[in-house]
Amino acid sequence: MKFTFACKKVTLNDSIKEYATKKFSKLDRYFKEEADAHITFSVEKDHRCVVEITIRGGNTLFRAQTEAPDGDMRAAIDEAQSYINRQIRKNKTRLEKRLREGAFPEAAVADAFDVAEEKEFDIVRTKRFSVKPMSAEEAILQMNLLDHDFFVFRNAEDGAISIVYQRKSGGYGLIETNDAD
Structure with a gap:
């Protein structure tokens, strides 16, 4: 996975970037080709650490934005990685067709999170309108x-x-x- 880092209102040492690289590299097994990850670190006025990550793997995008109120950037990184992991597991059948065949071994799916996969997308209403x-x-x-x-x-x-x-x-x-x- 190729990483691009950006920092807003904060200067980070290399250990935080290495930590993020290590955590998000675990998602690399789901992609056929090398994925691109853009990670933005920022600190808000009330000392909340914010991590935004966008991963592009082929035609599929994953995005997470997480915060850690106590100023712990590592906690925000952990939460973002966990969020994307849940997105992938929740939609594993559909994503496996798009990402990589066999990317979801049963052991990787059954872990600490109890995420039920949606069987199908239930469209309950359709609207038609002219686009002006x-x-x-x-x-x-x-x-x-x-x-x-x-x-x-x-x-x-x-x-x-x-x-x-x-x-x-x-x-x-x-x-x-x-x-x-």
């Missing part, structure tokens, strides 16, 4: 008027399908789509 061209600002206004957390629209500038959403930490996000290669 508009700017991101117009889409945010429409989203707020509807009191939704996200809004799908066609970007008036380039015609691509885009999504605006409200971020938990405040502000808005924009997801732009492009043609798959």
